[in-house]
Amino acid sequence: MPAAQARSTHPLPAARLERRFELPDEAATLAFGKRFARALDAVRALSNPANNERFTGLQVQLTGDLGAGKTTLVRATLRALGHEGRVRSPTYTLVEPYSLETSSGPLDVYHFDLYRFADPAEWADAGFREYFDRGAVCLVEWPQQAGELLGVPDLVFALDIEGEGRVLIARAYSETGKTCLERC
C-alpha cells in the first residue's frame, strides 16, 4: 500500500443516487463497462447546447484494492467507446490520454492511475488541473492519493473483492453522474 493511502479525498456530499452491481466474473465487469460507455454516449447526445445543456465533462473515481478490477473496468469502457489499441495501466506516467470518435462525437478520455502520486505540488506542475476542465471524461484510479485536489466527482465506482467475484457500489454526486448511472 502506498504511504499516503490514509489521505482522503474531498469530503463528499450525500450521494444523489447509489446502485449496487454484482459482478460475479470478469465478463460481468466488461459488460458493466459497456453499459457505462453507452450511458455516457447517451448523456452526451442528450445534452443540448441550444438549451445551455452542454456536456462539461465527467469525473469518475474508481476505488478498491489492487486487483479489484479498476483497470479492467476502464479498459472495457474505452473499448466500448471505440478505442481499438492497447490500454496501458498508467502506473508510471500517472495519466494516459485517449482521443476517441464516439457515436456522440469526438471525446477526450484521460485515464489516471495516481497510485504513485505523492506530491500535491506536482498536480499543478504536471498541468493535471486542466484535464478536468476541458469537457473530457476523467477516469481516476487511486483518487485518495490526490487528496482534495480532485474536488467532488460526478461518480464514484467502489469495487470490492467478494469471493471469486466483485461487487460494485456506484454513487452519483452530480446530475450528469446521476443520469449516467440511471442508464447503467
Ligand code: ADP
Ligand atoms: P486494479 O486496477 O483494481 O488493480 P485490475 O483490473 O488490474 O485491478 O485487475 C483485476 C483482476 O481481476 C484481473 O485479473 C481481472 O481479470 C480480474 N477481474 C476483473 N473483474 C472481475 C470480476 N468481476 N470477477 C472476478 N475477477 C475479475
Ligand code: MG
Ligand atoms: Mg489498476
